[in-house]
Amino acid sequence: MLRHPSRRRGHDTVTDEFAYDALPMRVIFGVGAVHRLAEETRRLGIRRAVVLATPGQAGLAEQARGLLGGIAAGSFVQARMHVPAHTVVEAGQAATQLGADGCVAIGGGSTIGLAKALALRHGLPAVAVPTTYAGSEMTPIWGITDNARKQTGRDRAVLPRTVIYDPELTRTLPVHVSGTSGLNAIAHAMEALYAPDASPVISALAERGIRDLVRALPAIKADHTDITARSTALEGAWLCGACLGATTMGLHHKLCHVLGGRLGLPHAETHAVMLPHVAAFNLTAAPAARDALRRALATVSPARALAELAVRLGTPRTLKDLGVTGPALPGVIDEVLAHPYANPHPLNRESLRALLQNALDGSAI
Structure with missing residues (x-):
């Protein structure tokens, strides 16, 4: 009988057998990469994108709208920490009213978390432009808080389709x-x-x-x-x-x-x-x-x-x-x-x- 070789190291078993699933997303990295935002959004087939941000990053949302040009359907700049359920409802209503078929999330974990909730509940594909080191953009993990309880889950449907990393956007991060x-x-x-x-x-x-x-x-x-x-x-x-x-x-x-x-x-x-x-x-x-x-x-x-x-x-x-x-x-x-x-x-x-x-x-x- 063939056996998979393994060896003990303390309480851990290190084995030659493992599973690794690569997550399906495109990453663009580099100084100035944000200027490819319209190109990458079009590449996904998005024709009307709602731009998501927190109130404190409304200026970034405007910058994103400018880069998107005619693809920009409008903005929702009320993303909140821990993704409150009522915010998800409001963002979904705004996206529907704007006729959006996708979204651009520019900011940190709160904004990208909101984009994930919209993907989960409304099927909107997202382009993420992280401006912090939160890492949410790389995970299929979503979280929505309701009545002081944060519900979390995993679903590949919430993964941003494309992530644009531009170090220039983090220079002003306090x-x-x-x-x-x-x-x-x-x-x-x-x-x-x-x-x-x-x-x-x-x-x-x-x-x-x-x-x-x-x-x-x-x-x-x-x-x-x-x-x-x-x-x-x-x-x-x-x-x-x-x-x-x-x-x-x-x-x-x-x-x-x-x-x-x-x-x-x-x-x-x-x-x-x-x-x-x-x-x-x-x-x-x-x-x-x-x-x-x-x-x-x-x-x-x-x-x-x-x-x-x-x-x-x-x-x-x-x-x-x-x-x-x-x-x-x-x-x-x-x-x-x-x-x-x-x-x-x-x-x-x-x-x-x-x-x-x-x-x-x-x-x-």
Whole structure:
């Protein structure tokens, strides 16, 4: 009988047998790439595109409309954090009134999340133009928040058909947003390293993406206009997002989804706070992931290195910094345990309480 060769490494089994599904999307990357927006939109057969953005990025929406020319049907600039259900309804009504047969999402995770919701509910194909390092554009994961509960799912129908990465569009991204957004991206790759459906392809992308971001983010902190650092960070975020799109999410994302949806916390800042604490919790049960992070971060203690990186970047360090109080934690724990994600470290109420308390107080790692 033929056997697939495998070998043990700590608690991980590394085997020559794995599955890897490449996600069907087109990527355009480069300084000035946004000027190909009309060409790429036409390429998809979109004749009337509604431009999506947040209120704070209405200027970017106008820029996109100008580049689209006659393809632009109008704008909806009310995208919101965590994709509220009522916003999805309003955006769908606007798209219908405009006669839109597709959309262009320009901005961060909130805007791209709205485009995904429109694809899910109305079948509108999307072109994504990311301006942060959120990585949502590379995943089939959607999320819609209703009554303080964030529902998430996976569906390839929500994938943007084309993603245009232009580092120039990130030059004006504030330093603190760059830092939290970059740590958010690193969290995507970290979870991919210990996901039950990880593969050598994804592990290689994850390690490279983390290394790029760790190198680029301090350089952006020193000079937010550094186009080389911006390009490196955006490429790293692309790779990290692709890792999240191809694997199963774990405890880190479950906690952030519950904290964000239940307490209305800012998405990237929540990821930045939770990242080192979840790393400290999970990596003892995932030696291969720990070793990859050691290489990417050039350290023997990945969790501590991630905490120190957050200090260097000046991002929020504790859940208290985000306005969370102790009485909110039991409800978060209940929701996480009610529908847990796959995770290398076993979960129970006491271990989750300790993890969240450490994140609340900013306890040393």
